[in-house]
Amino acid sequence: MVKQVRAARTRQALIVAAAEIFADVGYASATLPAISKRAGVSSGALHFHFATKDSLAAEVEAEAAESVRELADRCRSEVDTSLQALVDTTCCLLLVLAADPVVRAGFRLSGDPSRPGEAEMLNWWRTLVRDLISQAERAGELARDVSPEAATVAIVAATFGFQAAGAADRAWLAAERVAQFWNFVLPRLAASPDHGLVSTVARDDLGGWSE
Template sequence: MVKQVRAARTRRALVVAAAETFAREGYALATLPAISRRAGVSAGALHFHFASKDDLAVEVESAAADAVAELAERCRPAAAGARQLLVDAACGLLLATVTDPVVRAGFKLGGDPSRRNGARMLHWWRAWVHGLVVQAQAEGELARDVPPDVATAVIVAATVGFEALGAADRDWLAPERLAQLWTFVLPRPAAGGNEEAAGGTGGTGGEADGT
C-alpha cells in the first residue's frame, strides 16, 4: 500500500511537472530530463511511469480533460438552465487556465502543431459546448435562427483565443471581458420570437461577473 501511494504521488508529480513544462516551452522544446528535474524524480522513475514524451503528453491531456469535465459538472447545480451553465463553465474554464497548469497545458498541447494526435481536451470541450447550445436552443434560451454548429464554433474558438491572449496578458481574462463575449454570441429570444439586441442581454454580463 505504501509503495502504491508513493507511486501515485510520483506519477502525479510527473504529470504536473510535464504540464508546467509543456505550457511554458511547448511540446517540441520540452525534454524528459527537464521534466524529471522539475518533478524532483530520477530519470529512471520517469521512464518507469512513462515510456516517452508523447505518453506524458497524452496523460497531461487526459488529466486536463478530466479536470474540465469536473469543473463543468460542479457548475451544474447552481446554473439556471443550459445557457447559464455554458456561461459559468466557460468562465470557470478560462480562469482555471490561470491557476491550474494541467488545464493550461491541455490548451497548449491541443493547439500545438508539433503534435498530430492530441487535442483531447478541445474535442471534449467542443462536444460539451455543442450539447449545451442545442439544449439551450430547445429550451428557448437561444435564438432559434442561430445554427448550433456555428454558435459552437464561435464559442470554442473564442475560448481558445481568450486562453492564448490571457497567457500573455491576464487582463484578457477579466470578468467584464468574458461578459462581452457572452452578450455578443449568446442572444436571448424576446417574447413573440424576436431576438433582443446583444446589448439587451445585460443579465448575462452580471452573471459572468459573479462567476
C-alpha cells in the first residue's frame, strides 16, 4: 500500500512538472531530463511511469481534458440558460488557465505542430461551444440576426487567443479581461438586453470577476 501511494505521488509529480514545462516552453523544447529534475525524481522513475515524452504529454492532455469537462458540467448544472452556461464556462476556463498548469499545458499541447496527434482539446472545446450556442438558439436566447456558426468561430478563436496571449503575459487571463470580452460580446449575442454576467459558479468557486 505504501509503495502504491508513493508511486501515485511520483506519477502525479511528473504530470505536474511536465505540464509546467510544456506550458512554459512547448512540446518540442521540453525534455525528459528537465521534467524529471523539476519533479525531483530520477530519470529511471520517469521512464518507469512514462516510456516516452509523447506518452507523458498525452497523460497531461487527458488530465487537462477531464478537469475542463468537470468544470463545464458544473457550470451547466448551476444556471438556467445555455447562453449563461457558455458565459460561465468560458469565464471559469480562462480563470483556471491562469491557475492550473495542467489545464494550461493541455490547451497548449492541443494542436502543437511539433507533436503528433489531433488537436483533441481544441476539437472538444469547439464542439462544446457549438452545442451551447445551438441550444441557446433553439431556446430563443440568441438575437435573431446572430449566426450560430459565426458565434462559435468568434468565441473559440477568442478563447484560444486569450490562452496564447496569457502564455506570454498572465494579465490576459485576469478576471477583468474576461469580463471585458463578455461585456462587449454578450449584447450582440443575446436576444434579451437584460442578459448579464451574473455567475454564481465563478464567484463561489473561483473568486469572481469584475463586471
